[in-house]
Amino acid sequence: MNSPAAELRVDGVRLLSRLDELAARSAPGPGVTRLAYSAEDEAARALVGSWLREAGLQVRIDTAGNVLGTLPGSAGLPRPLLTGSHLDTVVMGGTLDGAYGVVAAIEVAESLRGRLRHDLVVAAWSNEEGARSTPGMVGSRAAAGTLEPAWLDSPDDDGVPLRARLGADVLTARMGPVEAYLELHVEQGPVLDTAGTVVGAVEGITGQLVGAIDVRSTANHAGTTPMALRQDALAAAAEIVLAIERLALDGAVRVATCGHIRVAPNVRNTIPGRVLLSVDLRDMSDARSEAAWSALVAVVAAVDDRRGTRSQLKVVSRVAAVDCDPCLVALVERAAAARGLGALRLPSGAGHDAQVLSMLGPVGMVFVPSVAGVSHSPGERTESAHLIAGAQVLLDVVAAVDDQPRC
Ligand SMILES: [Zn+2]
Numbered sequence: 102m103n104s105p106a107a108e109l110r111v112d113g114v115r116l117l118s119r120l121d122e123l124a125a126r127s128a129p130g131p132g133v134t135r136l137a138y139s140a141e142d143e144a145a146r147a148l149v150g151s152w153l154r155e156a157g158l159q160v161r162i163d164t165a166g167n168v169l170g171t172l173p174g175s176a177g178l179p180r181p182l183l184t185g186s187h188l189d190t191v192v193m194g195g196t197l198d199g200a201y202g203v204v205a206a207i208e209v210a211e212s213l214r215g216r217l218r219h220d221l222v223v224a225a226w227s228n229e230e231g232a233r234s235t236p237g238m239v240g241s242r243a244a245a246g247t248l249e250p251a252w253l254d255s256p257d258d259d260g261v262p263l264r265a266r267l268g269a270d271v272l273t274a275r276m277g278p279v280e281a282y283l284e285l286h287v288e289q290g291p292v293l294d295t296a297g298t299v300v301g302a303v304e305g306i307t308g309q310l311v312g313a314i315d316v317r318s319t320a321n322h323a324g325t326t327p328m329a330l331r332q333d334a335l336a337a338a339a340e341i342v343l344a345i346e347r348l349a350l351d352g353a354v355r356v357a358t359c360g361h362i363r364v365a366p367n368v369r370n371t372i373p374g375r376v377l378l379s380v381d382l383r384d385m386s387d388a389r390s391e392a393a394w395s396a397l398v399a400v401v402a403a404v405d406d407r408r409g410t411r412s413q414l415k416v417v418s419r420v421a422a423v424d425c426d427p428c429l430v431a432l433v434e435r436a437a438a439a440r441g442l443g444a445l446r447l448p449s450g451a452g453h454d455a456q457v458l459s460m461l462g463p464v465g466m467v468f469v470p471s472v473a474g475v476s477h478s479p480g481e482r483t484e485s486a487h488l489i490a491g492a493q494v495l496l497d498v499v500a501a502v503d504d505q506p507r508c
Contacts, residue, residue, distance in 0.1 A: 111208040111496050113489035119204045120488070122148065123188070124196040132479025133196055137189035137228035137239070138166070138266045145188045149203055149225050156211045158223060165243030165274035166227035166267060172210050174503075176218035180280040180462065182499055184209060185224030187240070187454060189232060195481020197471075197488075199229060202285045205492035209499050217503050219280055226454045233257035234313070234361070234379070236418035239267075241454035243274035245461055252418070279462040281429060281502050284455045285495040286466060287483050291474025292447050299490050300437040300444040301468030302430045306456040307355070307449060308422030310390040312380035314341060314401060315413045320366055320374025332409040335364055335373035341412075344400040345380055353393040354384040356450070385422045385448060423456040429465025429498070436497035442490055451476075467494050 126145040128134040135141040146168050153160045158170030168188075171181070186202025206223040213221060226244070231237030235257045242248040250272065253264040263271070288294075293301050318332035342359045349357035361379035380397065382390045394416065401412045430446065437444035447468070455464045469491035472482040 109212050109496055109500055111205070111212060111489065111492040113485075113492070116204055116208055116489060116492055117485055119152065119207075120196055120200060123200045123204065130193060132193040132481070133190050134192050134194065135188065135190045136192065137230065137232040142189050145200075146225060149188060149207070152207050153210070153223060156207055157214050158210055163244070163274040164268060164270040165240045165248070167240040167244060167274065168225040170207075170210065170223040172214060172217065172221040172223075174217045174219040174221065178219045178280070180278050181220035181222045182217070182502060183222045183224060183279040183282040183458070183461070184284065184495065184499060185226060185454075186284050186286060187226045187229030189228055189230050191230050191477050193479055194477055195475075195479060197287045197481055197483055198289065198476055199286075201287055201483075201488065201491075205285045205495050208492050209496045212496050213500060213503070219503050221499070222279075229454055231311070231418075233259055233261075234417070235263055236311070237452065238420065238454055238457045239263065240274075241457040243271055244276045245457045246275040247457060247460060248272060276461060279458075281426070281462055282455060282458040282464045283429065283495060283498055283502070284453060284464070284466050285491050286453060286468060287476060287481070288447075288468040288471045288474070289451045289476035290471065293445060293468060293470035294472055294474060296445055298443040298445040299469065299487050300433065300442050300494055302433040302437070302444050302446050303425050303449050303466035303468055304430055304446050305385060305422065305424040305448045306453055306466070307383045307385055307451070308387045308390055309418075309420045309452045310380075310382040310394055311417040311419075312382070312394060312397075313415050313417050314338075314378040314380060316341065316376040316378065316410050317412070318372075318374055318408075318410045321372045323370040323372050326372060331372050333372050334376045334410055337404050337408045337410040337412070338362070338376035338378055340404050341378060341401055344397060344404075348382065348393045348397060353396060354382045354389055356383050357381070357393065383450065383452075387419070387421050420452055420456055423459045423464065425455075425465050426463030429463055429502070432498050432501050433465060433467050433494065436494045436501065439497065440490065440493055442494065465498065467491055467498065
């Protein structure tokens with residue numbers, strides 16, 4: 102890597118204070134709650150838009166709600182460099198998941214203004230988390246051209262379809278090919294923190310299959326209905342939850358989780374008549390995730406047969422596992438070494454906009470340690486020095502790719 106790196110520096114103080122400012126754009130309660138399309142999300146996106154303008158970028162919001170800032174390059178090259186992350190959070194999430202990659206990308210643009218050959222596009226992708234049980238990565242999928250039209254009309258937990266939140270033009274948000282997409286993110290797992298290593302050079306991003314199971318029976322009086330004559334939807338669901346866990350315990354997939362459950366009518370003295378369950382399967386092999394889902398379909402059919410419940414299963418979304426570009430992985434390692442930082446190659450167990458955006462060009466990701474591996478929690482934390490170091494590595498990698506896009 103040649104050496105503009107030596108004089109290129111992110112403004113660490115501004116990076117940290119902007120993270121605090123974004124954290125204040127939250128619904129009340131512990132941690133940060135900034136659900137996609139909420140008033141808090143709107144406020145955060147407006148703030149990021151103002152920072153992008155301040156940094157001299159041309160800002161637009163596309164039809165999928167992505168905030169995009171462009172810094173024109175000097176060489177009139179057709180494919181831009183793209184970097185960013187998302188601003189939405191889960192309920193009671195932390196201050197860093199997503200916001201960090203966006204704020205750092207703005208620092209990159211500030212530092213590289215007037216010195217890039219390629220256009221640089223800084224993106225804040227909308228609805229990465231899949232708020233209200235919509236598919237996740239809605240904004241980046243729209244940009245990558247992989248948003249399935251059928252999803253637009255499917256109602257979310259609040260009964261509102263995506264089409265009503267975004268408008269009918271969302272499918273026009275598709276972007277052209279990019280030179281590279283780079284995303285900086287907190288690891289959200291314990292590997293770097295345990296190893297005492299500051300920089301993660303991400304080798305690949307896990308695939309994810311998200312499903313929903315609707316278990317139905319007949320709600321009835323908890324006192325008068327004999328055990329032999331009831332079909333308890335929650336008891337059936339409990340068996341299904343354990344079967345989901347069993348998929349991973351038996352090695353069919355890397356991890357399997359039921360993290361969301363709704364019971365109706367959810368009344369102490371009524372036998373539950375309906376339960377909605379979420380399913381989240383993740384593996385670096387998409388074929389294994391599909392096979393595990395098929396196995397789960399068979400288990401649910403067996404539970405229905407035995408208990409007289411009626412269940413429907415549907416796949417809500419699939420995200421394919423992707424490999425990061427080997428050239429970009431090596432550049433991340435070299436950039437870390439040039440700053441005197443240790444780097445470790447690792448896979449990402451969480452899904453990221455980067456995997457969707459691999460449709461547009463080579464992708465690379467930089468991780469920094471999550472203290473104790475905690476994320477999707479108010480306890481999510483990364484050392485300030487590590488946050489600044491990660492942004493610096495992102496800056497150096499973007500500068501290196503601009504200098505020498507092919508390795
Ligand atoms: Zn994230």
